Amino acid sequence: xxxxxxxxxFDGGFSAKNRYCRPDKYRMIEKSLGSQHxxxxxxxxxxxxxxxxxxAVVQDMRxxxxxxxFDPEAWQIEVEAGxxxxxxxxVTAPRGCYLxxxxxxxxxxVGGCIAANVHGKNxxxxxxxxxxxxxxxxxxxxxxxxxxxxxxxxxxxxxxCGGYGLTGVILSATLQLDPLPGAIAREAKIRVxxxxxxxxxxxxxxxxxxxxxxxxxxxxxxxxxxxxxxxxGSYISGSRSIPTSVPPYTPVTAEDxxxxxxxxxxxxxxxxxxxxxxxxxxxxxxxxxxxxFDSLFPFxxxxxxxxxxxxxxxxxxxxxxxxxxxxxxxxxxxxxSEVRQLICKRSAPDLIVIFLASGVSSILLSMxxxxxxxxxxxxxxNGVCITLNxxxxxxxxxxxxxxxxxxxxAGGIPNIIxxxxxxxSTVLKCYPHYEDFRDCLHRYDPQRLFTSELxxxxxx
Amino acid sequence: MTCVIVGASSGLGRALAEIxxxxxxxxxxVSSDMRDLLALASDLTIRNGINVVPVDADLGGEDxxxxxxxxxxxxxxxxxxxxxxxxxxLGRDNVNIISSEADxxxxxxxxSLVSIIGTFMPIMLSRGSGFxxxxxxxxxxxxxxxxxxxxxxxxxxxxxxxxLRHALxxxxxxxxxYVPGYLETNLAxxxxxxxxxxxxxELGKRVLGNLDKDFGVxxxxxxxxxxxxxxxxxxxxxxxxxKF
Numbered sequence: 284x285x286x287x288x289x290x291x292x293f294d295g296g297f298s299a300k301n302r303y304c305r306p307d308k309y310r311m312i313e314k315s316l317g318s319q320h321x322x323x324x325x326x327x328x329x330x331x332x333x334x335x336x337x338x339a340v341v342q343d344m345r346x347x348x349x350x351x352x353f354d355p356e357a358w359q360i361e362v363e364a365g366x367x368x369x370x371x372x373x374v375t376a377p378r379g380c381y382l383x384x385x386x387x388x389x390x391x392x393v394g395g396c397i398a399a400n401v402h403g404k405n406x407x408x409x410x411x412x413x414x415x416x417x418x419x420x421x422x423x424x425x426x427x428x429x430x431x432x433x434x435x436x437x438x439x440x441x442x443x444c445g446g447y448g449l450t451g452v453i454l455s456a457t458l459q460l461d462p463l464p465g466a467i468a469r470e471a472k473i474r475v476x477x478x479x480x481x482x483x484x485x486x487x488x489x490x491x492x493x494x495x496x497x498x499x500x501x502x503x504x505x506x507x508x509x510x511x512x513x514x515x516g517s518y519i520s521g522s523r524s525i526p527t528s529v530p531p532y533t534p535v536t537a538e539d540x541x542x543x544x545x546x547x548x549x550x551x552x553x554x555x556x557x558x559x560x561x562x563x564x565x566x567x568x569x570x571x572x573x574x575x576f577d578s579l580f581p582f583x584x585x586x587x588x589x590x591x592x593x594x595x596x597x598x599x600x601x602x603x604x605x606x607x608x609x610x611x612x613x614x615x616x617x618x619x620s621e622v623r624q625l626i627c628k629r630s631a632p633d634l635i636v637i638f639l640a641s642g643v644s645s646i647l648l649s650m651x652x653x654x655x656x657x658x659x660x661x662x663x664x665n666g667v668c669i670t671l672n673x674x675x676x677x678x679x680x681x682x683x684x685x686x687x688x689x690x691x692x693a694g695g696i697p698n699i700i701x702x703x704x705x706x707x708s709t710v711l712k713c714y715p716h717y718e719d720f721r722d723c724l725h726r727y728d729p730q731r732l733f734t735s736e737l738x739x740x741x742x743x
Numbered sequence: 744m745t746c747v748i749v750g751a752s753s754g755l756g757r758a759l760a761e762i763x764x765x766x767x768x769x770x771x772x773v774s775s776d777m778r779d780l781l782a783l784a785s786d787l788t789i790r791n792g793i794n795v796v797p798v799d800a801d802l803g804g805e806d807x808x809x810x811x812x813x814x815x816x817x818x819x820x821x822x823x824x825x826x827x828x829x830x831x832x833l834g835r836d837n838v839n840i841i842s843s844e845a846d847x848x849x850x851x852x853x854x855s856l857v858s859i860i861g862t863f864m865p866i867m868l869s870r871g872s873g874f875x876x877x878x879x880x881x882x883x884x885x886x887x888x889x890x891x892x893x894x895x896x897x898x899x900x901x902x903x904x905x906x907l908r909h910a911l912x913x914x915x916x917x918x919x920x921y922v923p924g925y926l927e928t929n930l931a932x933x934x935x936x937x938x939x940x941x942x943x944x945e946l947g948k949r950v951l952g953n954l955d956k957d958f959g960v961x962x963x964x965x966x967x968x969x970x971x972x973x974x975x976x977x978x979x980x981x982x983x984x985x986k987f
Contacts, residue, residue: 284932284934285933286932286933304932304933305929305932306929307752307753307754307757307928307929308752308753308779309778309779309782310776346753347782349783349785349786350785350789350790351781351782351785351786352789353789363782374789374790
């Protein structure tokens with residue numbers, strides 16, 4: 284039986300009503316939907332509508348979250364696609380191992396990680412999620428259930444990793460784990476005054492660190508634009524204890540992220556909140572020790588002054604816009620300079636800035652180094668990963684179009700999974716393997732049974 | 744200590760398996776699809792370090808399941824109890840249902856339990872203690888023109904568990920019968936219900952916590968007791984007009 288539900292992208296930028304089901308037996312996944320379009324869904328943390336829309340039947344895979352096999356000698360685990368990163372950490376960490384590539388939220392599922400080919404905090408050393416994937420068990424009505432890896436069906440394996448769920452239902456995967464480097468992370472921060480300084484420092488600090496990234500205040504105010512921190516983490520080996528369980532936390536979902544009717548971000552409030560964050564963080568020691576869970580998933584537990592509302596809640600119902608782009612090392616400096624000009628030229632003079640909600644509602648920018656190889660529609664490249672967050676407002680779509688132009692000019696690639704409006708025209712200019720991906724997908728699935736708003740928008 | 748769970752692979756059965764595994768029970772898990780059972784068995788073994796023996800059985804079709812379940816339990820030893828979260832319904836379960844489908848519903852929801860309990864009775868009696876827990880349905884409160892055979896089977900099950908409890912009154916084998924309302928399972932998925940669906944995890948925790956309590960029959964959530972009583976007491980001239 285199917286129910287109807289309104290789904291919303293995590294950024295709040297797109298919503299649609301879809302029929303959906305929550306299979307809890309394998310035969311329910313195989314139950315014929317005929318020629319109906321369908322798409323698998325995990326936690327729903329994609330910023331775009333990658334797991335709903337397009338009148339597809341949404342197949343919620345979260346009942347399929349079981350551990351199928353654990354090989355402690357080979358450091359390998361086979362899990363169903365609905366298993367979450369937090370769940371996996373809870374099982375593997377007490378056994379002295381963990382997944383090295385972890386995007387920053389514990390409720391993200393393995394299936395979602397594979398479909399979006401996500402990255403973690405240190406893509407410069409660890410690359411993307413597919414580097415941890417040894418094999419995938421995939422279901423498609425036309426082919427049945429198949430187990431694929433880099434040697435048996437490498438093309439389908441490549442299509443599926445970063446294939447946005449369009450090759451079928453990922454049922455399970457075998458993942459390669461790494462030895463746990465430590466149960467405690469040492470997080471150090473350095474204050475920086477602008478984006479250039481941040482880029483310079485993160486380039487210096489990435490090698491030899493478990494992770495390194497920057498945080499910059501990009502509220503449109505010339506005097507403070509770009510101030511921030513560089514964070515660098517390392518693990519303390521031989522730590523006092525191995526965590527035996529995941530600490531309690533209240534998950535934020537795409538649905539409840541927008542429960543505040545108004546946005547706290549935007550205009551003067553952005554400057555106030557960013558200043559408060561900088562003041563608060565500056566008052567803390569430059570080096571702190573945090574448990575592994577908090578280091579891997581910094582947004583999960585509410586250890587901030589904002590009480591029951593975390594960073595994402597403050598964007599309210601209207602939501603946020605995230606623009607994440609990979610640019611080459613040589614072009615990063617110029618790209619950042621263009622971004623600064625773009626944001627700051629729209630700001631009002633400093634004297635009256637406090638009183639006017641002027642300019643685009645830019646909030647933060649973050650950078651980290653990246654290593655990878657471009658293929659199909661994967662967000663992977665050697666260079667610098669730059670992420671910008673905005674409060675969603677009327678002027679933002681036009682602003683994002685400007686960012687698209689800067690990205691194209693810099694030869695960069697925008698992250699498809701992070702932008703619910705990214706137009707086909709930009710993808711065509713930035714992803715040279717778009718046609719290859721589309722052709723291979725259509726050869727594999729001529730009926731194109733698996734669809735979403737994302738696949739519709741990008742004419743896949 | 745070992746517990747047998749019949750109808751274990753999803754919904755309430757899976758919740759019970761996870762809760763009892765976390766409490767340290769070895770498990771015999773019975774369901775119709777070995778793929779689901781193997782996945783659950785592996786998961787519970789990895790996470791809890793217990794032993795699990797999966798038994799795939801078509802309780803509506805085959806005849807040999809009681810023996811196979813018994814042998815699996817014997818393999819683990821120290822059988823403490825039997826849980827029966829099994830249930831199956833059919834969309835076309837009305838007064839025109841064909842006999843083979845009616846037979847199947849009766850076997851899955853009623854006679855298979857009688858057979859399995861009968862097979863385990865000697866060892867439970869010789870042990871002198873343990874628990875047998877059945878799960879009925881609010882649908883069994885009163886016959887109506889929907890879920891006709893299903894609700895009859897659940898009402899028969901209620902009577903059987905009452906007899907079982909009476910028969911075992913001189914032993915320390917506790918017999919319990921839960922009558923759940925709507926639960927958050929695929930059995931109720933897509934069906935609009937005027938009253939909220941209860942959590943299978945919470946019901947599972949309640950079952951584990953109540954294993955030594957001789958309450959006989961209980962409703963979950965408890966407000967269903969009053970509602971079911973009211974339904975049974977409705978005069979015919981009122982009840983016949985209800986369409987639900």
